[in-house]
Amino acid sequence: MGRNRVINLDDTGWKILSELQQNPRIPYREIGRRVNLSCSSVLERIRRMEEEGIIQNYQVILDAQKIGYTIQAIIKIKFYSLNDEEILLEKLRSNAYVRQLWVTTGESDFIMETVFPAMEGMNDFLVMLGKHGRTFSSIVIDKPIFNARLYPPARMDGL
Numbered sequence: 001m002g003r004n005r006v007i008n009l010d011d012t013g014w015k016i017l018s019e020l021q022q023n024p025r026i027p028y029r030e031i032g033r034r035v036n037l038s039c040s041s042v043l044e045r046i047r048r049m050e051e052e053g054i055i056q057n058y059q060v061i062l063d064a065q066k067i068g069y070t071i072q073a074i075i076k077i078k079f080y081s082l083n084d085e086e087i088l089l090e091k092l093r094s095n096a097y098v099r100q101l102w103v104t105t106g107e108s109d110f111i112m113e114t115v116f117p118a119m120e121g122m123n124d125f126l127v128m129l130g131k132h133g134r135t136f137s138s139i140v141i142d143k144p145i146f147n148a149r150l151y152p153p154a155r156m157d158g159l
Contacts, residue, residue: 007052012037014152016045017054021149024058057096061148064099069115071122072140076108083130085109097125109133 015035019026030045049055064072079085092098092112100113102109116122122137129135 007054013045016042026054064115067118071119073114073116073122074138074140075112075114075129076136077110077129078107079109079133088132097121108136
């Protein structure tokens with residue numbers, strides 16, 4: 001399966017995804033009741049979506065602040081060289097402070113969502129990044145919108 005291949009879901013497929021996004025632990029029987037399918041049909045559709053890479057993982061989303069990571073920052077970096085990009089990407093793959101990382105075009109090469117238990121940790125992290133490129137950081141004050149859910153494209157037409 002190609003990584004960028006678009007898979008068109010029917011309404012029932014989107015309804016199943018909606019149920020799973022609301023509660024990944026919902027029993028298949030309950031999904032079937034809500035979307036008017038048998039439990040075995042729901043199971044088959046979910047397995048197919050997993051095999052096709054539509055469903056990639058079932059995760060627990062933690063509240064970082066409640067477990068001591070009280071500083072959240074968005075950090076951008078523009079590399080000094082391509083070699084710096086390769087070296088840093090390897091370092092960041094296993095870094096506990098990096099929650100998400102995007103490789104981007106434009107004024108930044110990477111944009112990261114990070115969390116830190118204290119300013120000292122953030123400072124040390126920025127010093128390490130500074131060896132590989134110019135950094136731009138912003139402390140997150142509030143996150144009024146968090147929406148990890150995806151909807152059928154038609155639902156977004158009115159925006």
